[in-house]
Amino acid sequence: MQTEYCQRREQLMARIGNGTAIFCSAPTTVMHNDVKYIYRQDSDFFYLTGFNEAKAVAILAPHHEEYRFILFVQPKDQEKEVWSGYRCGVDAAKGIYGADEAYPIAELDEKLPQFLEKADRIYYHIGRDRDFNDTILKHYQCLLHTYPKRGTGPIAIEDTSSILHSLRLHKSKTELDLMRQAADIAVEAHNHALQITAPGRYEYEIQAEIEYIFRLRGGMGPAYPSIVAAGTNACVLHYIENNCQMQENELLLIDAGCAYGYYNSDITRTFPIGGKFTPEQKALYEIVLEAQKQAIEEVQAGNPFTAPHNTAVRILTEGLVELGLLKGEIDKLIEEEKYKPFYMHRTSHWLGLDVHDVGVYQHGENPQLLQPGQVLTIEPGLYIVPGTKPAADQPDIDARWVGIGIRIEDDVLVSADGYEVLTAGVPKEVKDLER
Numbered sequence: 001m002q003t004e005y006c007q008r009r010e011q012l013m014a015r016i017g018n019g020t021a022i023f024c025s026a027p028t029t030v031m032h033n034d035v036k037y038i039y040r041q042d043s044d045f046f047y048l049t050g051f052n053e054a055k056a057v058a059i060l061a062p063h064h065e066e067y068r069f070i071l072f073v074q075p076k077d078q079e080k081e082v083w084s085g086y087r088c089g090v091d092a093a094k095g096i097y098g099a100d101e102a103y104p105i106a107e108l109d110e111k112l113p114q115f116l117e118k119a120d121r122i123y124y125h126i127g128r129d130r131d132f133n134d135t136i137l138k139h140y141q142c143l144l145h146t147y148p149k150r151g152t153g154p155i156a157i158e159d160t161s162s163i164l165h166s167l168r169l170h171k172s173k174t175e176l177d178l179m180r181q182a183a184d185i186a187v188e189a190h191n192h193a194l195q196i197t198a199p200g201r202y203e204y205e206i207q208a209e210i211e212y213i214f215r216l217r218g219g220m221g222p223a224y225p226s227i228v229a230a231g232t233n234a235c236v237l238h239y240i241e242n243n244c245q246m247q248e249n250e251l252l253l254i255d256a257g258c259a260y261g262y263y264n265s266d267i268t269r270t271f272p273i274g275g276k277f278t279p280e281q282k283a284l285y286e287i288v289l290e291a292q293k294q295a296i297e298e299v300q301a302g303n304p305f306t307a308p309h310n311t312a313v314r315i316l317t318e319g320l321v322e323l324g325l326l327k328g329e330i331d332k333l334i335e336e337e338k339y340k341p342f343y344m345h346r347t348s349h350w351l352g353l354d355v356h357d358v359g360v361y362q363h364g365e366n367p368q369l370l371q372p373g374q375v376l377t378i379e380p381g382l383y384i385v386p387g388t389k390p391a392a393d394q395p396d397i398d399a400r401w402v403g404i405g406i407r408i409e410d411d412v413l414v415s416a417d418g419y420e421v422l423t424a425g426v427p428k429e430v431k432d433l434e435r
Contacts, residue, residue, distance in 0.1 A: 002098055004174050005050045008167065009069055012048065013062035015163050020063075020115050021123035023048060023160070024132045025056040043353040044125070044164055046262055051097055053088060055105050061115040067100040070115060075104045112139055121156040123163070161358070169359035170373040171352060175263060176413065179352070179375060180422055182219065182260035183411055186267050187425035189213040190254060194426075194433070197252055199274055203228040203242040206254065214258045223257035223264035224355050230273060234405025235385040237345060248274040251281055253405055257355065264355045266377050267423045268409035275435040280400050282430060284382050287319030289428060291380040292408045295347055299378065299412045299419040304367035309347035312380040316343050320382075327395055341388050348376045351411055372416045379409030 026042035041052045057072040076089035093102035143153040189210040207228045225240040233239045234253035250273050257266040295308035317339045320326040350357035383405045413420040
């Protein structure tokens with residue numbers, strides 16, 4: 001992997017020319033009082049270094065005469081390591097992570113100017129760490145003040161996101177191998193959940209079994225808080241309480257993904273708890289399934305990112321009209337977004353180091369074009385939310401539809417000649433979900 005990280009740094013340095021890029025590690029976050037959450041590195045920082053410790057700074061200075069990749073890290077401290085875990089330390093930061101030079105993090109203020117004074121600009125993303133933002137701005141202002149005397153130094157700060165995130169959007173073979181592993185583990189977990197779900201069990205039981213498989217198979221754990229939503233709970237898009245008992249005639253919506261080697265999967269399936277769809281559940285489910293299938297067909301290199309969503313919206317709207325939940329001319333309903341009470345989210349997002357991964361979706365008025373190596377989700381749904389008030393020109397919602405929530409989601413890789421569904425191993429046809 002170190003070769004891969006080195007290649008990524010070289011790609012970025014080629015793009016910043018005579019600039020200096022600065023990246024700060026993620027902060028530690030507190031669960032309660034003095035108990036901290038398991039540490040998770042900032043994705044940009046990890047993408048460039050593979051370094052997984054807090055209180056660290058990475059600098060890329062392609063113009064520097066001696067050191068182009070510099071790490072500032074916590075020094076070795078045996079007493080603290082007994083309590084909080086192993087530290088790489090300064091020396092190993094060079095040997096293990098390939099830094100040209102490494103320093104204790106306490107020396108950042110002293111050492112940083114030498115990597116900035118000959119740069120024409122600073123590349124830095126203003127993040128949530130206000131103290132570190134202030135540190136960068138302080139050095140920038142100091143160098144601006146002395147610029148007339150030296151005639152060199154940064155005269156602008158530019159966000160790293162526009163450069164780095166376009167690199168992260170295209171996955172390498174190494175990244176895809178990790179994503180396939182994350183997908184395979186999640187596929188196994190979802191298939192297990194399908195087998196063990198039964199009336200009378202609780203949502204949290206299914207969650208526990210899913211997340212057990214995530215860890216058992218070597219995953220880091222859930223990619224995000226697992227959604228296990230029975231009945232009307234499925235109408236809450238980010239339902240995570242997972243504490244209700246499942247009933248015979250309800251559907252169960254499971255939205256759960258695995259994190260593996262920092263990369264993520266993201267799968268949603270909806271199926272009947274008692275083994276048989278009711279007529280209303282089946283009718284809505286088949287609309288969502290057809291929308292998903294046709295949206296996946298739009299995942300082709302050169303197509304706009306919006307193509308899957310537009311296709312899904314049309315199929316869903318047509319289906320809602322056919323069932324009498326909407327009325328009117330299809331194009332007008334879509335233009336006026338009359339489908340939104342039943343389908344209120346987008347069909348896709350990028351997937352990778354982050355579940356909602358980085359990368360722009362649109363350039364001004366022009367949507368991003370799909371390209372080989374990109375991975376996105378395809379996840380249409382329909383939600384007949386209790387209490388929904390239809391528009392004045394739309395029909396009342398018959399009670400038999402109310403409380404049904406359905407989403408079907410897969411992870412799809414754009415390939416040179418089409419697409420690959422990374423999560424195809426979880427069944428979604430009606431005949432495969434009923435028993």
